[in-house]
Amino acid sequence: MIKKKENSADSWVLRLYVAGQTPKALTAFTNLKKICEEQLNGEYSIEVIDLLRNPQLGADDQIFALPTLVRKLPVPVRKIIGDLSNTERVLVGLDLLPANYIEIK
């Protein structure tokens, strides 16, 4: 388990599920880092879970697609699947943009 703590008082707890160091996983991680840096002012933590090493964890968060980003905090839990290349969709998924943002635009 790779754990990266940015700040001790996190209001954002994010989990990124991957299976090994696949290009998609790496892209997703890079994209996620970038978005968090830009949007969350350092108040976040990212936990990367490699299902190849811990396959039993997949069932807990109901993971079926990879990569999947799970927003554990703040509640409600949200899931974003894919390599996070579409920033706007990620922001919508994280509730940083209203759900109808893309349509409004």
Place this chain on the structure above:
Amino acid sequence: MKKIEHEIIKRQLPKSATGIQGFDEITGGGLPKGRPILVCGGAGCGKTLFAIEFLVRGATEFNEPGVFMSFEETNDELIANVISLGFDLEDLIKRKKLVLDHVHIERSEIEETGEYDLEALFIRLGYAIDSIGAKRVVLDTIESLFAGLPNQLILRAELRRLFRWLKDKGVTAIITGERGDSKLTRQGLEEYVSDCVIMLDHRVNEQTSTRRLRIVKYRGSIHGTNEYPFLIDENGFSVLPVTSLGLKHVVSNERVSSGITALDNMLEGKGYYRGSTILVSGTAGVGKTSIAAHFAEAACKRGERVLYFCFEESPNQMIRNMLSIGIELEKWVKKGLLQFHATRPTLYGLEMHLAVTHKAVNAFKPDIVILDPINTFVISDKEVEIKAMLMRIVDFLKASQITALFTSLTSSESSLESSEAGISSLIDTWILLRDIELSGERNRGMYVLKSRGMANSNQIREFLLTDHGVELREAYIGLEGVLTGSARIAQEAKESAELLIRKRDIERKKREIEQKRNALEAQISALHFEFESEESEAIKMIEIEQDQIKRLKKDKVQMAESRHVNSDFIDNINLKKKNNL
């Protein structure tokens, strides 16, 4: 020859027995081992149950642990749903024979951003399979993914990879799919799973439902191609193969009494064959049930077990009614020799009836089964289906050497012989009851329409229901046909009167002859007497005449002597005398 057979068996596709009653029979051993199988059908047709039973039987009977990946029901729901079928999933999970994995996909919780794959599903499944060494996998129903994931291209590519992966894993996998409008499944899963496709169907016909199963495709194996009815009851899934039952049952030469002596007499004096099928048909109120009850009572008296299915009367009503004709059934019920099964035919579909019959027969192990009446099914379903069902019942009972008696109600409009739901060809002995209307009366007539393997009476008998049971009378054939009821009684009286007169005539004639003989004899004796007296007189006369002749001769000799005739002359006379003497 044996070697060739052996080789064929060897070359056959390895199969994974499902343990589902009847299914392995029609597929020649079960599902293809190590391949994905598509089970499709509409809502509520039993896909999940089929899959669950495959896993449970695998785990309990064939030592093949299984993984159930559900996309619809949660684990708790699933456990609760199948416990009524006697499947204790929790126990199997504890014993590491089964893994349940619920995949929850909620469209509203998911945001798609760019490239992804379903590797996590593979990992989860792989983890579950490896954790218990599973040989069987069920994905129920993977089509839910289509509702949860918007990107169809990725999904389809991933499904193809999944099925390939399952094959490589060597697990026998059932994939269930909802039936589509024009395709077998809504999402065209048959494109990916092409080794074996099983279709389940749930049809409602005249308000009763029938479940059916069909093997659409089975690569590399021979299989039954028909639609097979199947059941879901408290023991799970069971497929009822029609054709697997051959006509190979052992036949018995033993005869069983019908309980009515006169009827036995019509059947070579011995009654029905054991293990044969008897049909008693007739219009309303002709006494079909009474004949059945007689048969039941006679069997119970012999100590045999009787299972009586009544579809119109309750057992109590039946017992009361039969008591009125002197048949006491209650004591046999109490002794446990007679068991009633009362259900409405419309309660469930034909297949369910068949299954209930099977189950009851297997549990009670009767010598005789009575179905009273069978034609109430006719109302509820199609003739062909009834025939198929009755054929299965008949075959099943024959195979178990059980004598079966069916009663059937015929409506007065249709022909008596043809309307028996087309089952007449299945029947060995067919007794037809009919009412005969004559001179303002309605009477019952009975005859044996056919009876295979025995010389049966061709006579129409009058059939009476008395307080001591059924009685059969010789029917009178008069000028206007069969005479029954009071017409018969009148005829009987007439005939007995005629008989009396004839008897008297004969006696009178006898007397006359006797008198004549006496007279004749008297005459004969009188003549005889006359003759005798005449005869004795004549003899007397003859004697006198002879005496005279003798005397005359004597006199002549004396005269000659006295005249001294020579001795020669005398000698001559003496010689003559001698000669005369």
